Amino acid sequence: MSEETPAQMPFHEETSFELDRDQLESILLESQNISPSEKERLNTIIVDANLKISAEFADIVPPIPDSDIVKKFVFVDKDTMNELEDAWDPTSNLNLEYSDRANTTGRVFLYEGRFVIEVPATDDLWGNLTENNRNILVRKYKTEEKAKELVRRALDTNIIIHESTHLYQIPNADKKMYLLRETQAEWMTRKHVPHELRVSNPEFEKKADFYQWLVDKYGVKNAHECALTGNVENDTEIVSNIMSEFSEGAVKDLFPNLKNG
Numbered sequence: 001m002s003e004e005t006p007a008q009m010p011f012h013e014e015t016s017f018e019l020d021r022d023q024l025e026s027i028l029l030e031s032q033n034i035s036p037s038e039k040e041r042l043n044t045i046i047v048d049a050n051l052k053i054s055a056e057f058a059d060i061v062p063p064i065p066d067s068d069i070v071k072k073f074v075f076v077d078k079d080t081m082n083e084l085e086d087a088w089d090p091t092s093n094l095n096l097e098y099s100d101r102a103n104t105t106g107r108v109f110l111y112e113g114r115f116v117i118e119v120p121a122t123d124d125l126w127g128n129l130t131e132n133n134r135n136i137l138v139r140k141y142k143t144e145e146k147a148k149e150l151v152r153r154a155l156d157t158n159i160i161i162h163e164s165t166h167l168y169q170i171p172n173a174d175k176k177m178y179l180l181r182e183t184q185a186e187w188m189t190r191k192h193v194p195h196e197l198r199v200s201n202p203e204f205e206k207k208a209d210f211y212q213w214l215v216d217k218y219g220v221k222n223a224h225e226c227a228l229t230g231n232v233e234n235d236t237e238i239v240s241n242i243m244s245e246f247s248e249g250a251v252k253d254l255f256p257n258l259k260n261g
């Protein structure tokens, strides 16, 4: 259990998920219009991700049942995503305050009952690939339809593992804890996305590498426990040591788009 004082923890950790879900659904009634088969496809990815994540964190936090975690994902289009981000009270969500919002495809709202809003990958993604990349994929997967499906699945899988990891993290208003949690989510994504579905870029790798360095230095259980709960049982020194690794230089390097605040 987290031991945050009220001063550090201005929001109710035990926010009723149902209540927020109702509010959310009234906002999204018209926007979440994905087909049942698309939802089914995404649910399969969520359940598969949850199996890996709950196993990784098994000795630290309880598993989120599959039937609960699929309900925590709300799929919207890009415009709705932007509207919701603008509408949300930024002081209630550190993720909003401290990240680059321009290209957001998924966002976890831990304080508002722990749910994820996500823009599922569309075929636009295919158009963004170079012709050379498209040709390679079509050759590999025989038809353009299958290649497109793979590209969409790859992006969805990466985002879902990242955001699901955040759902396991107990809300904590500390800024550096937020940074640690981002590196943990990237590390989890790199570790648990099947090789053929991995979507990577240097920025993601840098964060995953940093968390790996913390794992090597402090042990995987301590790093996970610190990132998930904000505490390491019987050893507060480890928490402050891990937090001190987020020096000004490291933060600038890992989060170049972070706003000052």
Ligand SMILES: [Zn+2]
Pocket: 162, 166, 182, 185
């Ligand atoms: Zn994140």
